[in-house]
Amino acid sequence: ARRSLLKGFGGYLPDRIVTNDELASRLETSDEWIRARTGIAQRHRAGPEDTAVSMAAHAGRQALEYANASADDVDAIIVATSTPDQAFPSTAVRVQAELGITGGFGFDIAAACSGFIFALSTADALIRSGQARSALVIGSEVYSRILDPDDRSTFVLFGDGAGAVFLQATEESGTQGIVSTHMHSDGRYGDLLYVDGAIGQSEKSAHLKMQGRDVFRHAVAKLSSSVDEVLAANGLKYEDVAWLVPHQANLRIIDGVARKLQLPPERVVITVDRHANTSAASIPLALNEAVRDGRIRSGDLVLMEALGGGLTWGSALARI
Numbered sequence: 001a002r003r004s005l006l007k008g009f010g011g012y013l014p015d016r017i018v019t020n021d022e023l024a025s026r027l028e029t030s031d032e033w034i035r036a037r038t039g040i041a042q043r044h045r046a047g048p049e050d051t052a053v054s055m056a057a058h059a060g061r062q063a064l065e066y067a068n069a070s071a072d073d074v075d076a077i078i079v080a081t082s083t084p085d086q087a088f089p090s091t092a093v094r095v096q097a098e099l100g101i102t103g104g105f106g107f108d109i110a111a112a113c114s115g116f117i118f119a120l121s122t123a124d125a126l127i128r129s130g131q132a133r134s135a136l137v138i139g140s141e142v143y144s145r146i147l148d149p150d151d152r153s154t155f156v157l158f159g160d161g162a163g164a165v166f167l168q169a170t171e172e173s174g175t176q177g178i179v180s181t182h183m184h185s186d187g188r189y190g191d192l193l194y195v196d197g198a199i200g201q202s203e204k205s206a207h208l209k210m211q212g213r214d215v216f217r218h219a220v221a222k223l224s225s226s227v228d229e230v231l232a233a234n235g236l237k238y239e240d241v242a243w244l245v246p247h248q249a250n251l252r253i254i255d256g257v258a259r260k261l262q263l264p265p266e267r268v269v270i271t272v273d274r275h276a277n278t279s280a281a282s283i284p285l286a287l288n289e290a291v292r293d294g295r296i297r298s299g300d301l302v303l304m305e306a307l308g309g310g311l312t313w314g315s316a317l318a319r320i
């Protein structure tokens, strides 16, 4: 049967770094509070030249270079973003043009912080069904545009950036590639984490609102059941997982899932300390980092999971 191989990895982070101390000079918060509650020490902030499209294109280009693939090799482009630069054309087709890709098709997926899992799942389904021979899957987010600068309870949590993976179909037998993906949503919890308007409406709207405690509670419960679901679906046990590459929202949530999997900290890829929460970009950014620095190697079984606004949540298992 046809499977999707992970052939390329890429990432982009804006140059500008904002430390907790810098935030504390303007908001009633402190480095200690932010580190203790979230594990975040700093975040990258988009500059005037950084857009959802430009960051996605940087990350996508890197993923293609890693795979030694050219523009002609790309069939589908799927961008997960909740912060597109414009309503349409989609981020994906603008990236298509930026990268000089003239065949295939592109579209965006909005699933907030679960966006990368949803995009990966969609790309894998397109490849398995034969509708695409390859897919560039990108998460690109400019949350600095939707944060209320006066709301200390959300402003400190998020950063900007983009990450990408390039998938290619194989018909050869083997165990490498995406093993399975699992998506969930429950709109009854829409008011726990949402944006109160559309981008560009007015200065006072389109800000992220969050019930932090409730989101935390749902995250721990739903991510725990998600990791059980993906392992049970494939007849695997906790000890079969080589690496946890979680969505990077909060170190306490990540630690909770890692403890459940009985995974030691050195088997968990952490970027939240430096990137903060980059929503749909966080998993591919973490994957990119750990593959490039040699921690994740060919043959390793990687478990990914995420929860975000919607609520949406899900998991994915892949052998690199």
Ligand code: ACO
Residues within 6 Å of the ligand: 028, 029, 030, 033, 034, 037, 038, 113, 152, 153, 154, 156, 157, 193, 210, 211, 212, 213, 214, 215, 216, 219, 247, 248, 249, 250, 277, 307, 308, 309
């Ligand atoms: N600095 C100092 N104090 C703060 C700050 C801040 N940046 N933010 C909030 N506080 C205050 C609150 O106002 C509150 O004060 P009060 O008691 O006088 O009202 C106090 O700290 C405690 O607030 P809580 O919200 O109860 O703090 P909690 O321990 O729950 O931590 C946090 C807050 C970090 C947001 C936590 O709830 C959390 O991590 N939730 C998960 C949310 C998340 O990660 N969302 C990301 C998107 S979803 C996802 O990706 C999983």
